[in-house]
Amino acid sequence: MDLKTVSTKMSQITLFTDSRLPCPQRLLLTIHEIGLQINDIREVDISKFEHKQPDILELNPFGAVPFIRDEAHNPPLMLAESRAIARYLAHAYGSNDVSASLLPDPNDVVAIAKFEEAASIELTSFDAAANQLVFEELFKPNWFHGETDAEKCKILRERLEQVVDLLDKRLESQKFMAGDKLTVADLFFVPYMHHLDQSVYPTLMHSRPHLSAWWKRITTRESYKSIFALHQLAATMSCR
Numbered sequence: 001m002d003l004k005t006v007s008t009k010m011s012q013i014t015l016f017t018d019s020r021l022p023c024p025q026r027l028l029l030t031i032h033e034i035g036l037q038i039n040d041i042r043e044v045d046i047s048k049f050e051h052k053q054p055d056i057l058e059l060n061p062f063g064a065v066p067f068i069r070d071e072a073h074n075p076p077l078m079l080a081e082s083r084a085i086a087r088y089l090a091h092a093y094g095s096n097d098v099s100a101s102l103l104p105d106p107n108d109v110v111a112i113a114k115f116e117e118a119a120s121i122e123l124t125s126f127d128a129a130a131n132q133l134v135f136e137e138l139f140k141p142n143w144f145h146g147e148t149d150a151e152k153c154k155i156l157r158e159r160l161e162q163v164v165d166l167l168d169k170r171l172e173s174q175k176f177m178a179g180d181k182l183t184v185a186d187l188f189f190v191p192y193m194h195h196l197d198q199s200v201y202p203t204l205m206h207s208r209p210h211l212s213a214w215w216k217r218i219t220t221r222e223s224y225k226s227i228f229a230l231h232q233l234a235a236t237m238s239c240r
């Protein structure tokens with residue numbers, strides 16, 4: 001079934017999310033950029049361990065958010081992993097127009113290769129450092145009343161600095177992470193970059209002009225403004 005022709009942007013998707021958290025926010029950005037309508041949004045409160053309740057574990061044995069159920073398929077498609085869901089939504093519901101699509105041109109092998117490279121850098125280099133650093137310095141003390149491991153953070157900061165230097169270099173000759181148009185690969189970076197910029201490491205981008213210019217391009221988009229203005233307070237609040 002070509003879902004794009006069913007109805008412009010309506011969907012039969014149920015989204016399970018805790019919209020205060022980075023992985024769900026990665027997906028919320030994608031949904032906003034596509035302009036996709038999701039009427040059934042179930043908030044799963046991680047701070048109350050709702051994601052470990054049997055009814056949720058039955059739907060997603062990994063016990064994490066986000067995940068979706070798309071009733072457009074028979075049987076319905078159950079899908080976890082924010083990046084996989086973002087790619088799926090962009091494929092299934094995103095624009096057919098290559099310039100507006102959040103995916104690379106399917107007929108351009110170089111564009112596909114650059115996209116895969118950017119997506120891989122995000123997951124294996126950026127997220128590998130940023131995720132742990134933001135957890136240690138933001139979520140662990142504020143949400144879980146844990147103690148930040150200063151030694152671990154020092155190492156993570158050094159690793160992260162190396163990664164952002166490479167990103168800055170990459171963005172010297174292109175506007176976005178995978179080339180000259182926005183793709184989901186850019187959106188993959190956004191939630192953790194947001195927390196680094198807003199609280200954990202506000203100077204990270206200061207001496208990296210190309211990365212800063214990219215970040216300005218991202219943060220002036222309606223998707224960023226709507227998702228992160230809404231959840232600004234949630235990131236720093238204490239949940240339990």
Ligand SMILES: N[C@@H](CCC(=O)N[C@@H](CS)C(=O)NCC(=O)O)C(=O)O
Pocket residue numbers: 021022023024046051063064065066080081082083
């Ligand atoms: N790789 C997964 C990670 C999912 C994940 O860890 N989500 C977090 C919220 S950002 C969560 O549900 N944490 C609760 C837990 O793991 O207990 C994705 O990208 O969706």
